[in-house]
Amino acid sequence: MNTKYDISKLTTISGTFIWIGMVCAISFLESWLKFQAPGITLELGVGIGRLVFGMMNKVELILATVILFASWRSLQSFKKESGVLFLVAVLIVLAIQTLVLLPIMDHRADLRLQGVSLPASFLHFYYVGCELLKVIGLTMFGLKNIH
Incomplete structure (x- = not known):
């Protein structure tokens, strides 16, 4: 077996489960x-x-970058049976959290810390839903790459 392949595969799998x-x-x-x-x-x-x-x-974001690079390096991870679609779904969820949810939640936190009273929000529920989707997607991706 190729050493690069082994290291890339190990990095992909370990990075995925560390993230989970x-x-x-x-x-x-x-x-x-x-x-x-x-x-x-x-x-x-x-x-x-x-x-x-x-x-x-x-x-x-760092783990996502490492996993993407390691998956690409192993050449196997971007095959359909490797679960790459699960990783793509996780990356989309991470982008939504990074670009949409976290900035809004940070702004609300700033207002709250300034003593501003805010109406109830479902943002935390959306964020938790995204976290659940990430854990499911990462688990499926990780399990597909173990075999």
């Missing part, structure tokens, strides 16, 4: 657990969340 773990740990645990800690106000939790999710988005 990061999303699950932060979006499905940290994001709501922080509000259970004593002394955490809504404003403080919003500030922490903004910082954490902003950084997570940057790391996700």
Whole structure:
């Protein structure tokens, strides 16, 4: 077997499952657990969340780039049976989060931190839905690439 192929395949698979773990740990645990800690106000939790999710988005963009490059390098990952369509779906969801949801949520967080009272919003539900779609898509892509 070609060493480049092995390293590319390993990078694709490990990067995919690291990404899944990061999303699950932060979006499905940290994001709501922080509000259970004593002394955490809504404003403080919003500030922490903004910082954490902003950084997570940057790391996700890096992981997406690494996975794309590694998949391309292995030559197998862009075949239909490799689940590349799952990766494309994940990248579309990530783009929606990066270009649409996060900027709006950041703006709302800024207003909230300035003491502005805001009407209820479904943005967090949309974001969580996107996170679920990413985890499903990444899981399918990762599993297809293990075989």
